[in-house]
Amino acid sequence: MMELILASGSPRRKELLALITPEFTVHTSDVDESVISAPAPELLVQKLAQAKCRAVAAQHPAACVLGCDTVVDVDGEVLGKPHGAADARRMMRLISGRAHSVHTGVSLAVPGRPDEVFVCTSSVHFAPLSGEEIEAYISTPEPYDKAGGYAVQGGAAKFVQGIEGCYHNIMGLPVSRVYAALKAAGIVKITQNQ
Secondary structure (H helix, E strand, O other), X not given: OOOEEXXXXXXXHXXXXXXXXXXXXXXXXXXXXXXXXXOOHHHHHHHHHHHHHHHHHXXXXXXXXXEEEEEEEEOOEEEOOOOXXXXXXXXXXXXXXXXXXXXXXXXXXXXXXXXXXXXXXXXXXXXXXXXXXXXXXXXXXXXXHOHHHOOOOOHHHHHEEEEEOOHHHHHOOOHHHHHHHHHXXXXXXXXXXX
């Protein structure tokens, strides 16, 4: 089997990829995300995922490399990781009482094949949040390393009224779609213990 590398330092992506296969290593890229831009959030995550994937694939040309990037999109405004409490507060106010999109770009580099690049989008409906709820949430460490300033699998779960699309996509890795891509590429096999 070809070596599979996850080009991401996200602990959530590592946990989610382990649902597909335990056989992978992690190598983060040194891509400067600030120099990458695109006219739409969906295109941005696609370009970021591909840049991370290509950077790691250049260092490991014989391996299969999986690169990902996730952003929260509110009416075309990209919400990345908050830069502090004021930014986290602004993000929570922005998504309070409404729906927003979560886009995850995925890039899969397999030696001898063209890169496979795709974007998965999920919609998340948040309940209206009081100022007190926002302050309580942003006083925890949870928002500060998450796109959009919240963790759907953590304390923010109590604010989520509904989801359309893949739940795991919101955490940073659309498991079913990635499994299909890895299976089609011959990177993962169906075994008795899966």
